[in-house]
Amino acid sequence: MAAESDFLLRYRAVSNKLKKRFLRKPNVAEASEQFGQLAKELKQQDCLQYAAFCNLAMARCEQTLFNAPGEALSLTEAARLFMEAEQETYRLRCPGFEEHLQAAINCYSFAIKVYVEVNQPVMAASLCLELGNALKEMNKPAEAIVYYQRAAELQVQVPIECLLSLGYAASCKILTRDYDGALSLFTEMQFIAQDRGLHVSGSSTPVGAFLDIVARCEISRVLLLMLLQPPPQKLLPEHAQTLEKYDWESFDSHSQVTFLAENVFLLLQSVVMACQEKDVDSLKSLQTELWALLTPEQNHLLHLVVLERIQPSGQGV
Template identity: 30%
Template structure:
């Protein structure tokens, strides 16, 4: 923000706060102050100054808190969080480093403030946690995003939505090189849910095979479903729990045999990017 714009923002922000503090013989007009903060935020947005817009929305949120309007407070904290995130992404796009992560920390803090205003197991809480995670992924803070993703899943109750996001969590864990946790999550997903859509089931089962070959868990620690999966591949058994084409089944079988014999893993097709990366890891490990 130019010096003039900065001075203008500072002056307007301080003027609104001064009005709130001047009580005299009556209570301050909270509604008026809220509207003025919002107007200032919109002005900053139009001036492409998201960080200042974020501060103005925080001012509006605090006014709503004073008025006892929890939902309004949450709404403006979320608006502030989105502006702070926009400011952080703007810095990243310009390749400016932000070691103290001022805008990012402000955004997360505002999201978490909003989170406290909604009841547990609320879809709005889940939505906020997922939004934080998605922003962190966009900013390449994937390991940090995992925790928020896991919290969101704890509050998620709708089965189909949870299955989709569990698949996404497995992929995120693979991206973060958290292979053991990814395998445990995939195992739990298969053992906890029936009626998983065929495309998701095929992807997760294939990832389970590759993760198991990479992690090499102790035999006693493998769930029965994982043992059965390997048995069905090695014995060419048809099963609804592994709905992949014959060609990929044979290639996975060949992969398992080559690794058992100490040979180089064969090339596999029909894999996602993450699964192909796991095969590359196997090549390096062997």
């Protein structure tokens, strides 16, 4: 209580300096510096939420001084302190109303807005990703999706970064069981990678990291289509074209999917046929063969596909 009382007295003392007086302008720069010093002391004492409030006061001072970079930095520090306080509560499994989390989200949002206004989309996108990662770590993937997608919008001029952010959002869609949403995002990612990725002269196949992203999207899309089993009349043209490549009757199908290793392509082709034939035993065998060739997320999707065939009602999903 003594520490809290001391904090309040010092906070009020600095705040009083900002009050307008007759024929005297408040020294906003000095107040901002003093709020910053108080914030450092409180942070060292592990009074994170109080330190965050001091950083918020700094941000208001910097806004008054029309110092946008300083305002954004103060808001970011406040956001991180509020988030750290919330994460500590989360780790300790203490009951609460997530007031620190809401404060952190608000501070992040204002900082992002400031960076957008001063035309620094890279900084804004990095804060979106930071907030998205924090929410995902706290088992809030649905909330994280919004910030991953916002990051992708801000990174539209940097395709590889945009694709990575969309990939995070797609993973969160899978965690929230929004498989239609995940399929849409993977489809969008594949189009972006193929359209804006680096290509070897004379080839339509992207190279480097873009090739890895296209391969990831292709495998995930096939597995999601096997999981969702959309009826032919509701199958979108781009999804129908994807499945056509895995038709056993298609001539030299692998020549259309050169970004996948031949053994992976053939095993995926077998998965599609086993799903069409509702051959659960073959699916289980293919699952074993594919396990080492897929990512943990893709293995999870394949596992759901197998469960769906065992329990057609969808209880396994």
